[in-house]
Amino acid sequence: MPDRSFLDWPFFEPGHAAHATALDGWMAGFGAIDHADTDAACRDLVARLGADGWLMPTAADPADPQPLDVRTLCLSRETLARHDGLADFAFAMQGLGTGALSLFGSDDQRAEWLPLTRTGKAISAFALTEPRSGSDVANSTMTATEDGHHYLLDGEKTWISNGGIADVYTLFARTGEGPGAKGLSAFVLPADTPGLEIAERLDTIAPHPLATLRFSGCRVPKSAMIGAPGQGFKIAMSVLDVFRTTVAAAALGFARRALDEALARVTSREVQGEKLAELQMVQAHIAEMALRVDAAALLVYRAAWTKDQGAPRVSREAAMAKLYATDEAQKVIDAAVQLHGGDGVRSGQTVERLYREIRALRIYEGASDVQKVIIARAALSEAAT
Incomplete structure (x- = not known):
């Protein structure tokens, strides 16, 4: 059973937990996603996410534009990524693709496109x-x-x-x-x-x-x-300032799924008459994985909460969240593959899929080394004041 205790953290309001729980249940009943035809799968995902209202948080309401709720975006991406990487991708791109319109678009531009992207009738x-x-x-x-x-x-x-x-x-x-x-x-x-x-x-x-x-x-x-x-540069950076944190949330979702898969493996697999979970070296892996997941979650939702409190920019917080969550998710998933032994590298296994999914997140929307530059410059600037 996935850990849900983090939904009680003070970063969230009651509506956030309800949203994450409802989306989790919706995805549990979604059925298999065909990864063999990604174009068709993404079109279907956008249409179904939109039809059932899950894309509404991805863009501003043209009739009553409000700031994007970054915590809802992050919870959505974490939940979807834990279930399936393509589901996360389909959701995320509806937000990133229209982020400039939500933040800077004219009334006419928002009225033309956002009702379509928020309902899954147009892909952005x-x-x-x-x-x-x-x-x-x-x-x-x-x-x-x-x-x-x-x-x-x-x-x-x-x-x-x-x-x-x-x-x-x-x-x-x-x-x-x-x-x-x-x-x-x-x-x-x-x-x-x-x-x-x-x-x-x-x-x-x-x-x-x-x-x-x-x-x-x-x-x-x-x-x-x-x-x-x-x-244009200001607009692009403002959009990334919002959605970079959500990349970290997706990595967190992948890491949570990897930890769940590892726990299921070590508590059911026996070696020389005892469960893998009884071995101290295995326990050390599990401890490190759990620590990395919780530390990443704290950074992700700190950044999201800070933006939702009205901070004009959260470049430092978002960079920390993305750098740590994506790098540490890679380690969590690698450990899950190791604990699965040969099954971990079999095509079609969940941890094998996660191993392939996580790598790109350390590159797009600002590679890990770029995030280090952002963090260092922020720290140096603060030290100079």
């Missing part, structure tokens, strides 16, 4: 990464050139989640108001906009819909710009 994507600028967003080279009442988009985006199945993209391009980070702007555009093509589909060790997008004279109206010209 966040197009930031480029072939030559991954974590170094300020050096993005994709251009948006003014052309009367329009902009012409030219360039490439790569490693774009939901690329190829999304109905709407939020993307970032250089409009030239200044050098580096000062010259980027954000746009929203439908996937069927002429000049946008799927250049390549990308395969990974844990399959998800991923693609490289190519823009060739892609013409969008000026009304497609999110916020003001030159605000």
